[in-house]
Amino acid sequence: MTESRQPPAAGEPLRIALLGCGVVGSEVARLITGSADDLRARIGRPLELVGIGVRRTGIERPGIDPALFTTDTAALVARDDVDIVIELIGGIEPARSLITSAIDHGASVITANKALLAEDGASLFAAAEQAGVDLYFEAAVAGAIPIIRPLRESLVGDEITQVMGIVNGTTNFILDKMHSQGAGYADVLAEAQALGYAEADPTADVEGFDAAAKAAILAGLAFHSRVSGADVHREGITEVTRSDIASARDMGCVVKLLAICELSGDGADATINARVHPAMIPDSHPLASVGGAYNAVFVQSRSAGQLMFYGPGAGGSPTASAVLGDLVTVARNRVRETSGPGESSYARRPVRSIGEVVTRYHLSLEVDDRAGVLAAIANCFAEHDVSVQTLRQVTSPGDGAEARIVVVTHPAPDAALSACVTALSDLPAVHEVLSVMRVEGMTTP
Numbered sequence: 001m002t003e004s005r006q007p008p009a010a011g012e013p014l015r016i017a018l019l020g021c022g023v024v025g026s027e028v029a030r031l032i033t034g035s036a037d038d039l040r041a042r043i044g045r046p047l048e049l050v051g052i053g054v055r056r057t058g059i060e061r062p063g064i065d066p067a068l069f070t071t072d073t074a075a076l077v078a079r080d081d082v083d084i085v086i087e088l089i090g091g092i093e094p095a096r097s098l099i100t101s102a103i104d105h106g107a108s109v110i111t112a113n114k115a116l117l118a119e120d121g122a123s124l125f126a127a128a129e130q131a132g133v134d135l136y137f138e139a140a141v142a143g144a145i146p147i148i149r150p151l152r153e154s155l156v157g158d159e160i161t162q163v164m165g166i167v168n169g170t171t172n173f174i175l176d177k178m179h180s181q182g183a184g185y186a187d188v189l190a191e192a193q194a195l196g197y198a199e200a201d202p203t204a205d206v207e208g209f210d211a212a213a214k215a216a217i218l219a220g221l222a223f224h225s226r227v228s229g230a231d232v233h234r235e236g237i238t239e240v241t242r243s244d245i246a247s248a249r250d251m252g253c254v255v256k257l258l259a260i261c262e263l264s265g266d267g268a269d270a271t272i273n274a275r276v277h278p279a280m281i282p283d284s285h286p287l288a289s290v291g292g293a294y295n296a297v298f299v300q301s302r303s304a305g306q307l308m309f310y311g312p313g314a315g316g317s318p319t320a321s322a323v324l325g326d327l328v329t330v331a332r333n334r335v336r337e338t339s340g341p342g343e344s345s346y347a348r349r350p351v352r353s354i355g356e357v358v359t360r361y362h363l364s365l366e367v368d369d370r371a372g373v374l375a376a377i378a379n380c381f382a383e384h385d386v387s388v389q390t391l392r393q394v395t396s397p398g399d400g401a402e403a404r405i406v407v408v409t410h411p412a413p414d415a416a417l418s419a420c421v422t423a424l425s426d427l428p429a430v431h432e433v434l435s436v437m438r439v440e441g442m443t444t445p
């Protein structure tokens with residue numbers, strides 16, 4: 001049952017419950033106690049951390065009072081003196097039940113849990129709205145970078161047409177090292193995990209689920225519509241090869257895992273497209289120089305034009321910064337007996353399928369090195385209405401055995417390109433389609 005709650009009386013502390021004490025949670029716990037005086041001055045009330053929900057007690061967590069630990073997370077969120085619950089467990093359950101219970105008991109909630117928001121944000125926002133409490137989630141997308149608040153508040157009067165970014169630090173760290181140092185995939189992933197960038201299950205990072213969840217959140221906020229993780233076309237980086245990276249370099253490009261959210265059409269006919277996939281982007285593109293676990297998000301809007309948000313996208317300390325920003329805001333709201341913006345999904349714009357999305361492609365083919373092969377390949381592109389920008393033979397031993405052909409297309413619908421790739425694979429002269437990758441941010445010369 002939803003209970004409305006009065007803020008604590010003047011001079012009384014605001015009581016905080018923290019769920020999860022891992023990479024991010026432990027930093028948040030240290031900051032709440034270590035910065036207590038500054039936080040009190042900024043909020044106008046002291047904060048009191050009353051409990052930390054953990055899976056196991058008895059583990060030493062430096063700088064955190066062990067008396068705060070409890071495994072009874074259900075009881076912690078149901079305490080009737082808790083004002084704000086910070087959820088940093090991650091995953092769907094028990095995070096969803098604990099957040100729902102916290103809201104039902106009148107607490108405001110801060111979470112970094114993009115997986116949950118992308119799957120079930122609508123019901124959590126509805127519950128928060130009904131209870132008159134805040135649900136804040138700046139850390140859920142692009143770590144420390146302020147991007148949720150700019151979309152939800154600063155740019156809410158503008159019309160956003162595109163959000164495109166690097167929103168996963170782990171994959172950017174991996175691709176960057178593969179590109180700059182020729183490093184092997186597995187070694188770099190282990191390093192990203194040790195640095196606290198990766199999710200508990202790094203499959204979420206490398207298969208693009210984490211970026212897809214973030215894309216869903218960004219698209220929903222930017223286009224005032226409900227977009228779930230399942231609406232986002234998703235491809236990870238596990239199939240990106242050294243040869244793709246070398247091909248990109250030959251073209252003056254780098255490979256990045258991009259999250260792209262676009263609005264097409266106007267007014268009531270506008271549709272959304274949201275996708276996450278590796279793409280080649282020119283070295284001159286601003287996203288090309290985003291290295292390591294850094295993230296960057298481009299926003300294109302009708303009145304403001306282009307904006308770029310850049311900064312650390314993962315790691316305990318940067319992510320804790322975003323959580324603490326939310327904590328101060330939510331605590332101030334609590335003191336003033338008000339709440340911040342809720343969900344804005346009035347536009348209800350439909351999400352287009354990937355087949356209709358138009359992009360440029362890079363293809364690499366291993367083919368017979370003999371007369372007529374180039375013509376057969378060019379003909380296949382023509383039959384599928386995919387226009388070729390460049391076609392070149394990059395390797396040929398000259399003994400008539402095999403050659404590698406690299407093709408860059410003009411923008412074409414994904415469905416046409418997919419059909420073309422199938423037809424190319426069926427050509428007797430084509431031994432193998434070695435790679436197919438989208439190219440973004442390149443203009444026709």
Ligand SMILES: NC(=O)C1=CN([C@@H]2O[C@H](COP(=O)(O)OP(=O)(O)OC[C@H]3O[C@@H](n4cnc5c(N)ncnc54)[C@H](O)[C@@H]3O)[C@@H](O)[C@H]2O)C=CC1
Binds near residue numbers: 024025055316
């Ligand atoms: N690590 C990062 O760079 C970032 C993480 N996030 C998000 O922050 C959240 C936390 O991430 P991390 O701290 O990296 O994960 P983590 O895996 O280091 O920490 C999660 C903690 O929750 C604990 N836990 C799991 N189930 C529990 C339960 N039932 N009750 C109590 N504790 C439980 C785990 O034992 C672990 O200590 C996730 O939603 C993640 O997606 C968001 C942005 C960046």
Ligand SMILES: N[C@@H](CC=O)C(=O)O
Binds near residue numbers: 142167197199210
């Ligand atoms: N695992 C994520 C952490 C932040 O969301 C990433 O690598 O970006």
Ligand code: NA
Binds near residue numbers: 144
């Ligand atoms: Na952020």
